[in-house]
Amino acid sequence: MSSRTLRGQVAVAGVGQTEYYKWGQAPDPEFKLAIQAILNACDDAGISPTEIDGFSSYSNDRSEASRMSAALGIDDLRLAVMQWGGGGGGAAAAVANAAGAIATGQAECVVVFRALAQGQFGRFGQGPRRTTISGSAAHTVPYGLMSPAQMFAMRVTRFMHEHGVRQEALRAISLASYHHAQNNPVATMHGNPLTEEKYDSSRWITEPFHLYDCCQENDGAAAIILVPAERAADFSHRPCYVLGAVAGSHHRAAAGVHNDAHYATSTFETVAPRLYDMAKVTPGDVDVVQSYENFTGGVMMALVEHGFCTPDQVNDFFTFDNLVTPNGDFPLNTSGGNLAEAYMHGLGLTIEAIRQIRGTSTNQVRRDGVDVSMMIAGPMVTPVSSCIFGSEASL
Amino acid sequence: MSYLSPGLPAPVAARDGLDAPFWDGLANDKLLLQRCQSCERWQWGAEWVCHRCRSFDLTFEETEATGIIYSHQRVWHPVHPALKEHGPFVIVLVELPHADNVRLVGNLIGDPHQSLDIGAPVTGVFEHHLDNDPVFTLLQWAVGSS
Numbered sequence: 001m002s003s004r005t006l007r008g009q010v011a012v013a014g015v016g017q018t019e020y021y022k023w024g025q026a027p028d029p030e031f032k033l034a035i036q037a038i039l040n041a042c043d044d045a046g047i048s049p050t051e052i053d054g055f056s057s058y059s060n061d062r063s064e065a066s067r068m069s070a071a072l073g074i075d076d077l078r079l080a081v082m083q084w085g086g087g088g089g090g091a092a093a094a095v096a097n098a099a100g101a102i103a104t105g106q107a108e109c110v111v112v113f114r115a116l117a118q119g120q121f122g123r124f125g126q127g128p129r130r131t132t133i134s135g136s137a138a139h140t141v142p143y144g145l146m147s148p149a150q151m152f153a154m155r156v157t158r159f160m161h162e163h164g165v166r167q168e169a170l171r172a173i174s175l176a177s178y179h180h181a182q183n184n185p186v187a188t189m190h191g192n193p194l195t196e197e198k199y200d201s202s203r204w205i206t207e208p209f210h211l212y213d214c215c216q217e218n219d220g221a222a223a224i225i226l227v228p229a230e231r232a233a234d235f236s237h238r239p240c241y242v243l244g245a246v247a248g249s250h251h252r253a254a255a256g257v258h259n260d261a262h263y264a265t266s267t268f269e270t271v272a273p274r275l276y277d278m279a280k281v282t283p284g285d286v287d288v289v290q291s292y293e294n295f296t297g298g299v300m301m302a303l304v305e306h307g308f309c310t311p312d313q314v315n316d317f318f319t320f321d322n323l324v325t326p327n328g329d330f331p332l333n334t335s336g337g338n339l340a341e342a343y344m345h346g347l348g349l350t351i352e353a354i355r356q357i358r359g360t361s362t363n364q365v366r367r368d369g370v371d372v373s374m375m376i377a378g379p380m381v382t383p384v385s386s387c388i389f390g391s392e393a394s395l
Numbered sequence: 396m397s398y399l400s401p402g403l404p405a406p407v408a409a410r411d412g413l414d415a416p417f418w419d420g421l422a423n424d425k426l427l428l429q430r431c432q433s434c435e436r437w438q439w440g441a442e443w444v445c446h447r448c449r450s451f452d453l454t455f456e457e458t459e460a461t462g463i464i465y466s467h468q469r470v471w472h473p474v475h476p477a478l479k480e481h482g483p484f485v486i487v488l489v490e491l492p493h494a495d496n497v498r499l500v501g502n503l504i505g506d507p508h509q510s511l512d513i514g515a516p517v518t519g520v521f522e523h524h525l526d527n528d529p530v531f532t533l534l535q536w537a538v539g540s541s
Contacts, residue, residue: 130404132529136440138406138414140500142533144399145486147474154466154488161466161513204471204483256440258488259498263466 005244005278008395010099011232012240013109014045015351017222020188020342023118026219034063034115035071037221041111045225045235052225054079054110056098058090059345063115079107083247083385087148088292088338089267089378091346092385096245098226108228114347115221139257149214149295152380153206156297159264160208163311167208169318170296171199173332174212174339176323177293181336184362188218189340213296215338222347224354232392238369239392240357244279246271247385254382266301266379271386276307279372279388283307286388287370288331288356290349291379293338298379303332306376306386325363334363346377350387357389397522398502398535399484402477405524405531414441416455421532424521427455428494439497458494460519460534465490465498467511483507489517489536504537516540 018026018036026033042049049072055065056079065080081097083090091114098110133141140146159165178194181187194212202211232239250270253260262269276282283306291299300314308330309317323332335341335352342348352375355361359369371394376386408415420427429441433450437458444451466488473479485503490496503511504520517536524531 132407133404134407134409138409138418139440141404142406142531143486143500143502144403144470144474144478144484145500147472149472150468150470150474150486153468154486157468158466158513204469206468206470206472208468252446255446256442257498257500259439 006096006099006103007243007278007280008241009103009229010226010242011229012354012389013047013225013227013231013235014041014043015224015354016040016042016044017186017344017348017351018220020186020344021219022188023217023219026117030115030117030221031063031067033117033219033221034068034113037115037223038068038072038111038113041223041225047109047225050074051109052111053077054081054098054101054107056081056094056101056110056112057114058083058094059086059088059114061114063113079110085381085383087294087378087381088346089381089384090247091292091350091377092245092375092387093247093377093383095224095226095242095350095387096247096385099242099245102226102228109225111223111225112347113221113223114345116343116345117219118217136256149205149209152295152298153209154258155263155265155380156295156301157208159297159301159311162264163314165300165314169300169314170208170213171196172318172320172323173293173296173299174199175320177333177337177339179320179324180334180363181340184336184341187336187341188216189336208297209295212339215294215343218342218344220342220344222344222351224347224350237358237360240354241390241392241395243281243372243388243390243394244275245385245387246274246278247383248274249382249384264301266298266305267382267384268302268305268376268379268386271384272306275386275388279390281372281388286372286374288334288353288365289374289376290333290335290337290353291376292346292349293333294378294380302376302379306374325365331363331365334361334365346375350375353389357391397524398504400477400481401524401527403475405527405529406533407529407531413443417441418531420455420457421521421534422523422530425457426460426519426534427457428497429453430456437494437497439499458491461493461540462489462491462499462517464488464511464513464515464517466513467503469507469511485509485511487511487517487536499534501534501536504535
């Protein structure tokens with residue numbers, strides 16, 4: 001076994017977020033939102049922003065590291081890392097990249113962040129406005145296949161076909177997120193609960209996705225500050241360590257025009273085993289999971305690939321009662337997640353995973369904080385990533 | 396008569412020419428896909444190198460436009476202004492067993508409310524858009540063997 005690992009080498013110093021808005025409704029530009037989230041994370045950590053010496057992001061975040069460094073008056077920028085790939089597949093990879101830099105002495109205090117203001121820039125759920133199209137997209141867009149929901153729907157349909165999965169499994173994921181959001185005052189869907197009837201009567205976006213199977217689009221920003229593990233006890237919250245963080249994709253996952261041989265997957269088949277190896281835990285050790293909902297079907301496949309149930313157990317596993325706090329065996333997306341808290345490209349889910357270690361979630365699974373808390377990022381894209389945080393006791 | 400309303404982006408060959416023979420083939424009612432001349436296997440989407448044997452000796456060869464439905468989706472939300480009044484339509488992912496199971500995306504012609512069956516045989520239909528500038532051809536699919 002290789003001794004090269006992130007396990008226990010890096011700790012969370014602070015987390016921060018802005019207020020979350022419906023898309024296009026943020027009162028501030030995207031870059032200002034990013035600054036606010038980072039400063040809030042500094043406040044949470046009780047550190048000066050000038051301690052930050054690195055930035056790690058993903059999905060081509062527009063708040064560029066050098067400008068951020070200049071804006072915050074940082075003296076000694078050491079790390080500026082961008083994870084390739086779109087969507088939220090890089091949300092945990094950004095943690096891995098930051099942690100890797102810290103563990104190898106390249107940086108001391110790295111902020112992982114993501115900012116989105118879709119009023120200022122484009123929306124995700126609409127196709128291109130142009131008269132011609134070339135490249136890989138030329139083989140899908142002229143057939144009306146151009147939105148993220150459409151890019152992933154046929155993977156989910158194939159999985160449901162192969163394993164006899166019913167629509168109710170997808171519905172349960174959505175109901176759980178909305179249920180948890182009702183206890184989370186910062187969730188955009190706080191005060192806007194979802195029922196089975198409301199889900200069933202909602203319009204189809206593209207089958208098998210109803211409206212409530214699809215993430216929102218939101219404006220806002222979120223940030224996490226990571227430091228060497230030796231500093232874990234320097235902060236006012238319960239210490240929280242990175243146990244593992246990995247990224248990647250299987251053989252030819254990105255083969256063009258939907259030619260991925262492992263089509264009915266969420267891209268975690270090779271990634272999840274590496275996460276468990278690094279973290280030295282098994283699925284049974286995981287106390288709570290935040291799993292990125294771009295679309296509910298991706299959550300379903302991601303949890304299967306992370307070993308929480310087999311494909312043939314999906315209908316029994318994905319029930320509302322099983323997925324909610326305080327009584328479910330498998331509390332999922334306890335902040336409301338991308339569906340009902342806010343769509344921060346998964347960074348909100350990562351922060352919730354950390355809150356569960358600290359014992360500060362609004363749907364806390366164990367009162368004084370859990371020991372092993374997982375975040376799964378961006379299922380069905382490539383590359384994907386996932387990470388596990390742990391308490392002092394988990395080390 | 397095209398399956399979808401006019402106004403969606405028209406496909407043109409990649410600027411580097413990678414998939415140009417495919418689009419030229421469709422214009423002539425032929426399905427041309429990439430085949431490695433070294434290991435003789437088909438591959439799709441097009442790439443500059445064979446992913447199996449890393450040979451650069453790839454050509455576009457004609458193959459039969461028949462296959463089976465590998466997966467499908469019935470789309471309801473208009474993702475483009477040209478589709479605003481269109482109503483639901485069907486996208487299929489078609490697998491070609493006679494060409495190393497490569498897959499193509501297209502629309503399934505016929506009633507948009509028809510039942511969609513994974514594994515059903517489908518046959519290609521060349522849909523020419525000669526009134527458009529630039530002209531282009533799509534490969535659509537209809538249920539049934541040729």
